Amino acid sequence: MVPNIHELVVEAPDVAAAIKPGQFVILRPSETGERVPLSTSDFDREAGTITCFFQVVGESTAKLALLEPGDTIPTFAGPLGLESEIENFGTVVLVGGCFGIGSIYPIARALKEAGNEAHVILEARSKYLHYWVDRHEAIADSVTLITRDGTLGTKGHVSRIPDILNKLKIKPDRVIANGCTFQMKRVSDITKPLGILTIVSMNPIMIDGTGMCGVCRLTVDGETKFACVDGPDFNGHLIDWEEFLQRRKTYYEEEIEPLRRSGTGTTVHVCRNC
Amino acid sequence: MADEKKAKKKPKINPKRISMPKQTPEERVRNFEEVALGFTPELAIQEAERCLQCKKPKCVEGCPVEIDIPGFIAKIVEKDFNGSIAVLKEKQALAAVCGRVCPQEEQCEILCILGKKMEPVAVGRLERFAADYEASQGKVEIPHIAKKTGKRVAVVGTGPAGVTVAADLAVLGHDIVMYEALHDVGGVLMYGIPEFRLPKDIVRREVDYVKKLGVEIIFDYVVGKTRTINALLEDFDAIFVGAGAGLPWFLEIPGENLNGVYSANEYLTRVNLMKGFRFPEFDTPIKRPRRVAVVGGGNVAMDSARTALRLGADESHIVYRRSREELPARLEEVENAEEEGVIFDFLTLPIRCIGNDHGWLVGMECLKMELGAPDDSGRRRPVPIEGSNFVMECEAMVASIGNSPNPLIPQTTTGLEIGRKGNIVADEETGLTSLDKVWAGGDVVTGAATVINAMGAGRKAARSMHEYLTGENNK
Numbered sequence: 023m024v025p026n027i028h029e030l031v032v033e034a035p036d037v038a039a040a041i042k043p044g045q046f047v048i049l050r051p052s053e054t055g056e057r058v059p060l061s062t063s064d065f066d067r068e069a070g071t072i073t074c075f076f077q078v079v080g081e082s083t084a085k086l087a088l089l090e091p092g093d094t095i096p097t098f099a100g101p102l103g104l105e106s107e108i109e110n111f112g113t114v115v116l117v118g119g120c121f122g123i124g125s126i127y128p129i130a131r132a133l134k135e136a137g138n139e140a141h142v143i144l145e146a147r148s149k150y151l152h153y154w155v156d157r158h159e160a161i162a163d164s165v166t167l168i169t170r171d172g173t174l175g176t177k178g179h180v181s182r183i184p185d186i187l188n189k190l191k192i193k194p195d196r197v198i199a200n201g202c203t204f205q206m207k208r209v210s211d212i213t214k215p216l217g218i219l220t221i222v223s224m225n226p227i228m229i230d231g232t233g234m235c236g237v238c239r240l241t242v243d244g245e246t247k248f249a250c251v252d253g254p255d256f257n258g259h260l261i262d263w264e265e266f267l268q269r270r271k272t273y274y275e276e277e278i279e280p281l282r283r284s285g286t287g288t289t290v291h292v293c294r295n296c
Numbered sequence: 297m298a299d300e301k302k303a304k305k306k307p308k309i310n311p312k313r314i315s316m317p318k319q320t321p322e323e324r325v326r327n328f329e330e331v332a333l334g335f336t337p338e339l340a341i342q343e344a345e346r347c348l349q350c351k352k353p354k355c356v357e358g359c360p361v362e363i364d365i366p367g368f369i370a371k372i373v374e375k376d377f378n379g380s381i382a383v384l385k386e387k388q389a390l391a392a393v394c395g396r397v398c399p400q401e402e403q404c405e406i407l408c409i410l411g412k413k414m415e416p417v418a419v420g421r422l423e424r425f426a427a428d429y430e431a432s433q434g435k436v437e438i439p440h441i442a443k444k445t446g447k448r449v450a451v452v453g454t455g456p457a458g459v460t461v462a463a464d465l466a467v468l469g470h471d472i473v474m475y476e477a478l479h480d481v482g483g484v485l486m487y488g489i490p491e492f493r494l495p496k497d498i499v500r501r502e503v504d505y506v507k508k509l510g511v512e513i514i515f516d517y518v519v520g521k522t523r524t525i526n527a528l529l530e531d532f533d534a535i536f537v538g539a540g541a542g543l544p545w546f547l548e549i550p551g552e553n554l555n556g557v558y559s560a561n562e563y564l565t566r567v568n569l570m571k572g573f574r575f576p577e578f579d580t581p582i583k584r585p586r587r588v589a590v591v592g593g594g595n596v597a598m599d600s601a602r603t604a605l606r607l608g609a610d611e612s613h614i615v616y617r618r619s620r621e622e623l624p625a626r627l628e629e630v631e632n633a634e635e636e637g638v639i640f641d642f643l644t645l646p647i648r649c650i651g652n653d654h655g656w657l658v659g660m661e662c663l664k665m666e667l668g669a670p671d672d673s674g675r676r677r678p679v680p681i682e683g684s685n686f687v688m689e690c691e692a693m694v695a696s697i698g699n700s701p702n703p704l705i706p707q708t709t710t711g712l713e714i715g716r717k718g719n720i721v722a723d724e725e726t727g728l729t730s731l732d733k734v735w736a737g738g739d740v741v742t743g744a745a746t747v748i749n750a751m752g753a754g755r756k757a758a759r760s761m762h763e764y765l766t767g768e769n770n771k
């Protein structure tokens with residue numbers, strides 16, 4: 023799609039028939055691959071297809087990027103997790119970055135259909151990393167683009183959100199953020215003093231995605247939750263972010279090993295935010 | 297009485313059971329291959345000859361699936377090994393599995409008449425021998441399959457409960473579709489019980505048998521999510537839910553979300569299902585910490601502690617709040633763990649996990665316990681000794697203190713009665729739930745139990761389902 027972010031369209035009629043905005047799938051690119059959770063960016067119930075965006079960060083996503091159109095993969099399970107809350111909240115601001123530019127789209131669409139005023143803010147490092155802007159424009163009340171280097175739209179990062187809200191002259195009833203962890207944490211940090219309820223879609227390490235292993239646990243409001251069955255959406259102001267970031271690094275050392283070995287390491291560029 | 301007379305006529309009975317060859321402890325802690333090597337035909341015959349062929353065999357009463365134990369043993373004595381497996385298969389679709397992991401010493405073997413004066417007949421080992429013999433011959437007998445009934449049955453979960461239902465109903469001529477959330481068959485047999493105790497090829501072989509009966513298996517299908525039970529009912533005449541008890545408990549002590557703290561499910565799943573022990577050939581990584589503390593005292597704890605050694609830990613501890621007598625694990629597995637060098641810390645209760653600045657576990661604060669008066673379970677209750685706090689250093693902690701039934705189906709099915717512990721409520725004799733046309737059995741009903749109990753529940757449910765499907769109202 024854009025450098026390092028790939029679009030994946032999978033034919034899986036049963037999953038496509040059942041999936042709702044905010045849910046995710048788990049797939050394995052090969053028989054020896056890990057189980058990779060991905061958020062859904064779109065679904066076509068008639069064609070029976072699901073669209074996901076993924077970023078190449080390690081061995082399994084690198085393998086996924088090497089797939090050719092028409093290939094089949096051994097595992098594609100879903101929908102998993104709870105769907106996003108969709109109601110008429112009033113005014114909602116949706117913030118997407120990285121693969122979240124895609125995965126926030128069906129949520130925006132559903133909220134719009136439910137009668138909300140939906141404002142979308144999309145963030146990327148540079149102009150060439152934006153995608154699906156036209157899609158968002160087709161459904162949202164406004165779309166604001168942010169680039170780190172200022173090559174498109176507002177220069178900066180999500181810290182510019184208060185300015186953007188001022189410019190749009192809106193006071194949102196709810197903010198929803200999808201994307202990499204740092205971006206979601208920052209959005210939560212910004213909205214907390216403003217007192218705006220903020221929902222984030224958490225992406226911890228997972229294995230089964232059905233509540234069986236507990237690796238995806240995080241602390242929300244002092245309680246342990248399993249992201250795969252209790253989430254992935256949580257109130258960003260109640261999450262223990264520090265613990266979450268630590269847990270995500272569990273396998274850092276081990277993951278570097280297969281990258282070196284497979285030679286895919288050269289093409290990898292881990293998101294600078296994460 | 298009659299039995300005892302016979303015993304006198306044959307005074308040659310060996311009071312000791314024939315021991316089964318095993319890998320030595322030194323050898324086996326360094327590999328993931330099966331610990332017990334199994335009987336040779338000669339050893340099997342010697343052991344089989346110890347059986348008195350009781351007219352009213354006590355042993356059978358202890359077997360939840362009522363295997364004709366003297367019957368299959370007699371065939372081994374006659375060297376008719378294929379005949380032996382045929383007798384087993386009348387009641388048992390997973391003989392090679394149960395022969396290995398059944399708690400025989402509390403079920404069939406504890407009731408064996410020989411057990412009064414000497415060691416009981418090694419029923420489990422003989423069962424394993426017969427099943428392995430058949431497999432080694434490379435051809436597996438397929439039983440006669442009844443005429444198609446045209447009824448369609450969905451089975452949720454490919455653990456022992458589901459497999460039993462599928463096999464029983466397929467033989468009776470019903471069309472079966474199994475749905476499995478994960479990408480491989482077998483449930484706990486595949487992702488929980490380690491390779492060195494139950495080789496995964498054996499599980500696959502036994503489930504293949506079910507496929508040969510014409511059962512279709514659909515993987516990566518999460519019932520409740522991909523489709524609900526209520527929706528599946530539109531396409532099926534009956535449904536069996538055998539979704540198991542997969543939801544892990546933690547100790548609920550501070551610091552449990554530190555890196556290095558695992559549920560036994562995660563630890564064992566990484567190694568078994570995802571083949572972490574073959575990392576980096578398989579992509580799923582597993583940490584190899586130096587000191588591992590496994591909290592709990594059941595089979596799951598023994599499996600985790602022994603797995604830790606095989607992954608190269610210098611020290612693997614079992615931390616248990618009661619004493620050795622109260623360990624719920626099978627004695628054989630406790631002994632295996634001891635031989636392999638697992639360190640047992642009895643009467644010890646972790647109260648806090650301690651982390652370093654980077655969020656990694658470096659130790660656990662524990663209390664020493666003493667045993668007080670017996671509690672509801674009849675076991676003496678452990679009571680903390682005040683001021684006995686100490687720190688046990690470790691880089692990994694594996695919580696192995698139990699599991700609850702998988703919540704997905706209870707959460708998403710309307711009209712299904714759910715018990716206090718999140719279990720599906722089902723009739724003990726028939727497995728029928730509060731929802732019409734839906735049966736359930738195994739760990740999802742009872743909470744974590746045993747392979748053979750799950751199979752027993754599956755057998756009863758299959759009988760009840762067959763009656764319903766072929767009943768007058770359902771022609």
Ligand SMILES: Cc1cc2nc3c(=O)[nH]c(=O)nc-3n(C[C@H](O)[C@H](O)[C@H](O)COP(=O)(O)OP(=O)(O)OC[C@H]3O[C@@H](n4cnc5c(N)ncnc54)[C@H](O)[C@@H]3O)c2cc1C
Nearest residue numbers: 059060061075076077079080081082083121225226227277
């Ligand atoms: C509910 C959910 C939804 C997700 N949706 C998407 C999506 O739509 N698009 C997308 O690109 N990614 C998504 N992710 C993240 C994605 O699953 C991981 O990037 C992927 O599993 C990494 O696999 P890998 O084998 O390529 O990398 P690994 O080899 O497993 O990891 C490479 C590096 O990435 C880090 N890492 C490990 N796990 C994660 C993780 N879960 N998230 C981020 N970094 C990780 C590790 O520290 C490691 O250093 C989602 C995760 C969850 C839990």
Ligand SMILES: Cc1cc2nc3c(=O)[nH]c(=O)nc-3n(C[C@H](O)[C@H](O)[C@H](O)COP(=O)(O)OP(=O)(O)OC[C@H]3O[C@@H](n4cnc5c(N)ncnc54)[C@H](O)[C@@H]3O)c2cc1C
Nearest residue numbers: 453455456457477483484488519540738739745746747750
């Ligand atoms: C480490 C360990 C060691 C053990 N050792 C022994 C032993 O030595 N002896 C013994 O007798 N017992 C032992 N047990 C217990 C025994 O394995 C279980 O009691 C038995 O497997 C229960 O069988 P089941 O069919 O009810 O469920 P499971 O074996 O748990 O199978 C349930 C299946 O259903 C699937 N499933 C769950 N939810 C869904 C869904 N929504 N949709 C589709 N599929 C779903 C799961 O993925 C799984 O494959 C051990 C257990 C563990 C964890």
Ligand code: SF4
Nearest residue numbers: 359394398403404420
């Ligand atoms: S299935 Fe278990 S209880 Fe029954 S005979 Fe075999 S080992 Fe004994």
Ligand code: SF4
Nearest residue numbers: 347348350355408409
């Ligand atoms: S196994 Fe024991 S109880 Fe059973 S028939 Fe043989 S001797 Fe009798």
Ligand code: FES
Nearest residue numbers: 231233235236250
């Ligand atoms: S991924 Fe295993 S419990 Fe959530």
